[in-house]
Amino acid sequence: MLRKRGELGGGTALRLVIHGRSGGLISPCLQQIVDAVAERRTAPVELEVLTAEHPSPVQCDCQWLVPLLLLPGSHACSDVPLIRERLKAEGVVVKSLPFLGAWNCWWVLMARWIEDVAAKNASLALVHHPLRPGLSDRFLASIQHRFDLPVVPFDAWDQFASDHPNVVPLPLSLAPNRMSEALRQAGGLPSLLEDPQLRQGLIHCLALLP
Secondary structure (H helix, E strand, O other), X not given: OOOOOOOOOOOOEEEXXXXXXXXXXXXXXXXXXXXXXXXXXXXXXXXXXXXXXXXXXXXXXXXXXXXXXXXXXXXXXXXXXXXXXXXXXXXOEEEEOOOHHHOHHHHHHHHHHHHHHHOOOOOEEEEEOOOOOOHHHHHHHHHHHHHOOOEEEHHHHHHHHHHOOOOEEEEOOOOOOHHHHHHHHXXXXXXXXXOHHHHHHHHHHXXXXX
């Protein structure tokens, strides 16, 4: 996706766009990524938390804007462009990346991980937050084709689980949230970045940005 930066010198600062929990709280798995990537890049890593009341102050005047968002919902399509324009208005030189769900390297990581998980579970289904029809339908269809697994919106999960009682839900959620916690209580898997393999894989991808 991007050229690998040289071995010498630090990289450009990153500003990671994350959803966050109510009140702008950050899950420990995301904070671990921030700390690890900053150390490996020897460059600042800032957070743009969508649920925070106010954006965190900008520390660097040249940044990659990196949306850690899995799906092309309203956050990726509407909020991220607004963030980019706000930063530009503040005098920041912003270089934007596509949202994480558009990164092929992420889905390659997911494919390897799902293969391992599927070997331990009889049947899996990917569960996602409900999205508006249109672009999201095509995106979800591509995920279903890639993994050959059912892709179910969370608001339809109860009925799906009733019809398929042996299926284990895998939440398409990077960090813990209400959806992943509800599915966990129903016997599902944890959010994606709670798994060390996926977390380290994302750290590696972010660390290699120029």
